[in-house]
Amino acid sequence: MPSDATLLLVDKHVVEQLLIPDDVIAAVREAFELHGQRAGRVFPVVREKLTTGGIFGIKSGDVGSQELLGFKAAGFWPMNRTLGGEAHQATVLLFDPATGRPMCVIDGNAITTARTAAAGALGLSLLARKDSAVATVFGTGIQAKAQLAFALRTLPSLTRVNYVSLDREPQADFESLFADQCMLRCAANAEEAVAQSDVVITATTGSGPLFDEAALRAGTHLNCVGADTRGKRELPVGVLDRARIVVDDLEQARELGELQWAPQTPSVEMGHLVTGRAQWRRDPTDISVFDMTGLALQDLTVARLIHRRATKLGLGVTVAWPW
Known part of the structure; x- marks a missing residue:
């Protein structure tokens, strides 16, 4: 097994830098097109209330023809505001569908905000x-x-x-x-x-x-x-x-x-x-x-946009992630 595999970490500051509104709208439109054609799959949603007072959810899916696979783990923790933090929390992971290996971890808050506004x-x-x-x-x-x-x-x-x-x-x-x-x-x-x-x-x-x-x-x-x-x-x-x-x-x-x-x-x-x-x-x-x-497909198409741009521009942090 290869021992030099890596994982790209993209934080909120990089995500916000790369979210260009017209490009986000185009990515979200593609997500709707894929869903309308049933070319992309949306897996069952997890959305559950927690004993902590938070809500935890997972939205996932794939586009087989585009080798796109991933999920967003997200939810709402209102008590975060008392800590000076954001109540909404989200993280997106993209995977290599051929091996299941994670390719990147992306802060999902800005993605969620932008893709929802683009859908609107x-x-x-x-x-x-x-x-x-x-x-x-x-x-x-x-x-x-x-x-x-x-x-x-x-x-x-x-x-x-x-x-x-x-x-x-x-x-x-x-x-x-x-x-x-x-x-x-x-x-x-x-x-x-x-x-x-x-x-x-x-x-x-x-x-x-x-x-x-x-x-x-x-x-x-x-x-x-x-x-x-x-x-x-x-x-x-x-x-x-x-x-x-x-x-x-x-x-x-x-x-x-x-x-x-x-x-x-x-x-x-x-x-x-x-x-x-x-x-x-x-x-x-x-x-x-x-x-x-x-839609999970909205998160995935926008996350792919971020992953490609971050890779091209050398942004984010690459860490060793051996098999």
Whole structure:
């Protein structure tokens, strides 16, 4: 057996340096295409609550034709905030499918943030009205910031943004990121903000409905991020009954996403839209929902992008990993 095998370690600083938004969107789109063609496999998701108060999950899959195999171990530990750390924790491993040998270990937090925001951008580009001018964002954390950043890139028509913070108070760090990109205001009344909106982005911890269903007006598109575990939800009862639903994966959405609350609701997978297997033509009065639970293939295609660039540029740390 070879004794000179190595393993590449890529930390968060290198990952953040290599995550170029347009390239991440392209990698995520490829993931949806692979899933839509069933050219890539998504293995059963592990998502379990821990006695420590955390949530631990594993998303894994492969693309046999591209020799791509790996998984992301990730979860949510809210007590990390009391330690000055990030509540979301994720690590991605890529393997050589011919031997099972690990090729690289990559910090997964930045990958998760970017690939989820890129998926949201695809949802907006395909599902939202092109003249959408007003958006409301629920949440002010890392994912909410990323979702809004990608949304403003994707829909140049968005000029006004309401944001709803947990305590309904202005968040200076959130405002500083977007003050020169749009008219931004902290909304004290969630229903009022939603009633004004063409686009609604929900990026919270999914602890319960965020607004009253009656506030949602015809023609609105919703990108829903926070429901990714059994028992989580962000949408009030009644929204799914009124909406046209797109999911990243039907089985996952029924198990972990908003669709868990109405599993028989008709829906279409995003992969079928990007490959043309399903068509989307919205009426101006349609309400649409993109229920995002996150695909392992998104993590893998973006991690491969990071691995290739880090290798080419000589970034990361290479350690001996003999057989």
